[in-house]
């Protein structure tokens with residue numbers, strides 16, 4: 001057997017070698033690309049006509065309420081819920097992730113149980129549950145465990161519909177964040193930990209100064225996704241009569257029956273906010289990438305992850 | 314010699330599962346000396362270095378730094394295992410340079426060097442930066458202070474790693490094959506920095522495959538095989554007239 005290759009067979013056109021230089025070139029055509037594009041444009045045009053010409057849309061009403069005080073108040077509440085639940089969820093998530101990777105089996109099991117529970121129970125169920133906590137535990141006491149109480153509060157005053165909502169959202173988020181952050185921590189090479197230990201850092205300093213900063217860079221993209229999901233899932237709180245964006249719109253249309261225009265107002269605001277968050281996320285990612293080329297490596301780990309438990313019919 | 318050795322390794326043994334990697338290894342390194350460890354792959358050289366700063370915990374035997382057992386404290390009734398904070402304090406006395414550098418990728422070169430002094434020793438940032446610039450100048454990388462590690466060549470990264478270790482003012486430097494991951498033309502710069510260090514009187518334990526370096530710089534060369542110290546002595550003797558057959562055959566393969 002020879003590796004030199006068999007001599008080129010004579011081409012159909014005869015024996016002479018034909019140089020490609022200077023010849024006319026015909027690019028490959030993509031007829032389906034154009035056909036598909038045309039269908040899409042048609043569909044978009046039909047949809048746009050529906051939006052503009054359908055009487056029930058009532059764009060004038062939409063405009064009237066877009067900057068209504070009640071709506072803007074709801075908008076602020078939605079943002080507060082999103083930020084608070086996200087910050088709490090992430091902070092808890094870091095603790096849970098570290099516990100999950102601990103050498104102590106008790107820490108590991110508690111963390112596992114927590115994830116199992118709060119990933120399994122839909123946030124809506126949790127919210128309603130937290131809101132009704134007073135039925136289960138009428139008084140919250142602070143004191144020596146199994147000993148005398150030092151201070152106590154009426155549960156109903158502590159757990160408002162707002163804090164019930166925060167609890168439901170943050171605890172669910174903590175479970176998801178913990179899994180992402182754990183994956184991020186595990187993606188940081190062991191050599192980083194060793195290099196930090198060798199410099200004389202304590203275990204805590206290694207985590208705080210070397211491992212977590214790198215792990216969090218890795219999980220920025222999925223956390224960004226979570227933030228956007230969180231913004232939308234705050235709308236669940238309308239069930240607890242918390243005046244967020246959606247509930248404010250609902251209150252208005254329950255008075256004036258202009259349901260569709262007011263839902264459109266809420267929709268527009270949700271879209272504005274998610275657009276802003278998406279842009280912010282891109283900025284953060286770009287900045288992180290400046291400092292660490294591999295940042296995008298673990299991106300988009302679980303785009304669909306909220307769907308199973310969060311889907312609100 | 315009656316002087317207490319800076320580093321004493323006393324009958325250190327270590328197994329991973331049923332694989333005995335170190336068997337009763339004993340060595341002394343005196344202040345200002347350079348010890349080079351050579352030997353075939355898998356002979357336990359890295360494991361020995363990692364037992365010195367307790368990245369691996371020896372199964373038996375002790376390591377003493379400046380006369381104190383590493384990882385333990387003497388108290389009235391015997392040896393007490395150190396807390397992780399106490400161990401961290403002891404580790405500050407020993408720098409370590411890895412084969413694959415392990416620089417902190419999220420920090421600039423200068424911050425890699427100041428991180429230890431600032432976070433661990435509580436040095437103020439300005440002083441730490443000044444000191445770091447001095448060290449970076451020494452390893453020839455002052456102009457890279459603001460760069461991120463990934464933009465440096467392997468040889469440059471390794472020199473930053475050396476500067477990072479030196480910033481903690483260690484009494485002992487451990488090197489685990491510091492040039493093995495480098496392109497051949499980058500090896501020289503790193504070895505030059507290490508030569509300078511040796512000349513300045515730094516006590517060093519160097520695991521290396523660079524026989525010329527060992528011959529030039531080492532005060533003592535140790536040949537390890539199968540987790541044992543087969544032969545130890547001044548470089549002239551180990552390279553010139555090795556006593557053991559295993560040493561001879563190893564050297565004939567690498568020289």
Ligand SMILES: Nc1ncnc2c1ncn2[C@@H]1O[C@H](COP(=O)(O)OP(=O)(O)OP(=O)(O)O)[C@@H](O)[C@H]1O
Nearest residue numbers: 329332334352353354355356357358359360361490
């Ligand atoms: N963490 C570990 N777990 C299990 N086995 C290990 C571990 N670390 C090292 N070993 C084994 O111990 C033996 C000695 O390893 P070591 O890294 O100390 O050798 P070495 O002399 O440094 O070799 P090299 O020149 O290839 O770096 C090897 O057989 C290796 O597979």
Ligand SMILES: [Mg+2]
Nearest residue numbers: 358359360490
């Ligand atoms: Mg090794």
